[in-house]
Amino acid sequence: MEELALHLLDLLENALAAGARHILITIEEDAERDRLTVTVQDDGRGMGAEALPKALDPFYTTRTTRKVGLGLSLFQATAVQCGGTLSLESCPGQGTRVVATMKLSHPDLPPLGDMGATIATALSREEPVEIVYRHRRGMREFQFSSAWLQLHLGEIPLNCGPVLDWVQRYINKGLAELYGGDAK
Amino acid sequence: MIKSLEELQKLKEEQLEAIRLREAEQKVRIVVGMGTCGIAAGAREVMAAILDELGKRHLTSVAVTQTGCVGLCAQEPLVDVILPGKPRVTYGKVDANKARQIVAQHVVNGIVISEWVVNRGEA
Numbered sequence A: 001m002e003e004l005a006l007h008l009l010d011l012l013e014n015a016l017a018a019g020a021r022h023i024l025i026t027i028e029e030d031a032e033r034d035r036l037t038v039t040v041q042d043d044g045r046g047m048g049a050e051a052l053p054k055a056l057d058p059f060y061t062t063r064t065t066r067k068v069g070l071g072l073s074l075f076q077a078t079a080v081q082c083g084g085t086l087s088l089e090s091c092p093g094q095g096t097r098v099v100a101t102m103k104l105s106h107p108d109l110p111p112l113g114d115m116g117a118t119i120a121t122a123l124s125r126e127e128p129v130e131i132v133y134r135h136r137r138g139m140r141e142f143q144f145s146s147a148w149l150q151l152h153l154g155e156i157p158l159n160c161g162p163v164l165d166w167v168q169r170y171i172n173k174g175l176a177e178l179y180g181g182d183a184k
Numbered sequence B: 001m002i003k004s005l006e007e008l009q010k011l012k013e014e015q016l017e018a019i020r021l022r023e024a025e026q027k028v029r030i031v032v033g034m035g036t037c038g039i040a041a042g043a044r045e046v047m048a049a050i051l052d053e054l055g056k057r058h059l060t061s062v063a064v065t066q067t068g069c070v071g072l073c074a075q076e077p078l079v080d081v082i083l084p085g086k087p088r089v090t091y092g093k094v095d096a097n098k099a100r101q102i103v104a105q106h107v108v109n110g111i112v113i114s115e116w117v118v119n120r121g122e123a
Ligand SMILES: Nc1ncnc2c1ncn2[C@@H]1O[C@H](COP(=O)(O)OP(=O)(O)OP(=O)(O)O)[C@@H](O)[C@H]1O
Pocket: A010, A014, A015, A018, A042, A044, A045, A046, A047, A055, A056, A060, A061, A062, A063, A068, A069, A070, A071, A072, A073, A095, A096, B035, B036, B037, B069
């Protein structure tokens, strides 16, 4: 994948497929320790001790539409390539946490990419899902919470086109400010 | 960020107005396929373009949803348009540019762009 945001969308799709109602995304850029940490935590159905070790195998999938499941193995390959790791913790009935680390200075590190479109895409559904996205860079932080937006919108559904368009622009603007006006 | 919040407030008012205007009327639905291979083929860019187009045109009565993998890899990215009372129309190999035209022609004017259609639901 050419962007970290696309890998993230993959993880979000996994969480949504597992029936998650709450998803917490955190991205931490620690320049001092030269470390980028990406975490996605969900409260979906989780995986048992049987399934968990297999989840990273590209030839393991519980999907019925095709024989390979690529999302996790692709992200793992990117993390390892960039001097890091991808780890999975999961508990059946409670949820799953995926943590990927990478070297911030690694030349192969993909750009963050369009996080706004990634989050807007994950929110584009009928069934409600709450997504919190926290992005920390050194001492500064950007945060987005879909619950806050829903509260503000009241009866208006989040998955209306112009609302999701606002979401993608809002997040990308917030990130551009986090990066000191220099977008993405 | 203040400007974003003002924009959001305006959006909210437009939206409420739209809800009042078409109490009983059904929404137009757009569905974008979003499995890993769909994402790799550009489905998220298609979604972003659709949202941008709907936002610019203030099309508040359009619901956008994504679905997981539908097992039609070779045709990905896939976009379904469902106008109220009409059968589902599925477009294949959509890119951002085609997506914008689908909004302009099909969603706004009700004209199906037949050459990109890969499937149609029953009438
Ligand atoms: N957040 C999660 N909660 C529960 N199960 C998960 C989660 N993420 C992954 N899994 C399990 O691990 C399997 C492999 O995931 P992976 O993303 O690699 O492939 P996939 O989702 O099956 O297919 P693809 O990502 O290629 O569309 C999934 O089929 C699912 O059973």
